[in-house]
Amino acid sequence: MIKRTLFFGNPAYLHYKDEQLVITLPEGSMVPEKERNITIPIEDVGVIVIEHPQITLTHLLLSALLENNVAVITCDSQHMPSGLLLPLEGNTTQQERFRHQINASEPLRKQLWQQTVRQKILNQAAVLKQQGGKTENMRYWADQVKSGDTENHEGRAAAYYWGELFDSSIDFRRDREGFAPNNLLNYGYAILRATIARSLVASGMLPTFGIHHHNRYNAYCLADDMMEPYRPYVDQLVLEIIDGTEIPEELTIVHKKKLLQIPVLDVMINDRRSPLMLATQQTAASLAKCFQGELRKVEFPEMN
Numbered sequence: 001m002i003k004r005t006l007f008f009g010n011p012a013y014l015h016y017k018d019e020q021l022v023i024t025l026p027e028g029s030m031v032p033e034k035e036r037n038i039t040i041p042i043e044d045v046g047v048i049v050i051e052h053p054q055i056t057l058t059h060l061l062l063s064a065l066l067e068n069n070v071a072v073i074t075c076d077s078q079h080m081p082s083g084l085l086l087p088l089e090g091n092t093t094q095q096e097r098f099r100h101q102i103n104a105s106e107p108l109r110k111q112l113w114q115q116t117v118r119q120k121i122l123n124q125a126a127v128l129k130q131q132g133g134k135t136e137n138m139r140y141w142a143d144q145v146k147s148g149d150t151e152n153h154e155g156r157a158a159a160y161y162w163g164e165l166f167d168s169s170i171d172f173r174r175d176r177e178g179f180a181p182n183n184l185l186n187y188g189y190a191i192l193r194a195t196i197a198r199s200l201v202a203s204g205m206l207p208t209f210g211i212h213h214h215n216r217y218n219a220y221c222l223a224d225d226m227m228e229p230y231r232p233y234v235d236q237l238v239l240e241i242i243d244g245t246e247i248p249e250e251l252t253i254v255h256k257k258k259l260l261q262i263p264v265l266d267v268m269i270n271d272r273r274s275p276l277m278l279a280t281q282q283t284a285a286s287l288a289k290c291f292q293g294e295l296r297k298v299e300f301p302e303m304n
Helices: 059-067 094-102 106-130 136-144 153-165 182-202 221-226 228-242 253-259 276-291
Strands: 004-008 012-017 020-024 037-041 045-050 055-057 071-075 081-085 266-269 272-275
Touching (some): 012 059, 020 059, 045 182, 055 059, 071 182, 081 182, 094 276, 106 136, 106 153, 106 276, 136 153, 153 228, 182 276, 221 228, 266 276, 272 276
Parallel strands (some): 004 045, 012 055, 045 071
Antiparallel strands (some): 012 020, 071 081, 266 272
């Protein structure tokens, strides 16, 4: 089942009743009084983005959201995603899966990272190809990725990719704090990261304990690892947003609405078309089986 992504950018009171998320809009809103109470089944929700500072949530609602493995994203004063809330328990065999994940050998983690980097580069190449760019070197680098990517082909590919992805007049540099369209990319990656982290928790894994990323201050290292092959889907969407228009310095509700579609983007995984959110669940489930010794390859989406 495809879960809904909800965005709250105006004042509201959110609470829980009869397994429903109840949205109550304040007096003075432009909505007629009889339409100020909206209900949505909790089981239909996958991701919630809380942006406006005048939004109140009850503790009972937060508990219900977490029990249903809903990823709750909070935004800062600049309206950019800054926090992520996930359940502590997301799978009935969680303790066993934690143990397999933590005890994974170094060679296994390096092999998994090799697969991750290779698919990321191939998907980046697919985006460049759609833009009319040259991709022979990208595909060569993908084929040359070794266990653990010891020669940093990911970095080589990234440098070329970002230099070719946008129009040369932009002189783009990928930097979280850089100029637009970094703002679009940052917002999109935050939605993607939450979607990946949600799937990892549902599959009984620790999103903190990565196979490659290991920043001691990063609570979602494994999510950052597994989202790498999915990033090009966000890049592709950003290209569509700015196609033929002026690159926005400030994100509008229109831009955010389009970026919130990321969980339902069509992707190809195992030769089948699937919404991205369901694909991340396949990726997470296959990773868990790799840790358990039941599979040797993670299932990632493949762009054409």
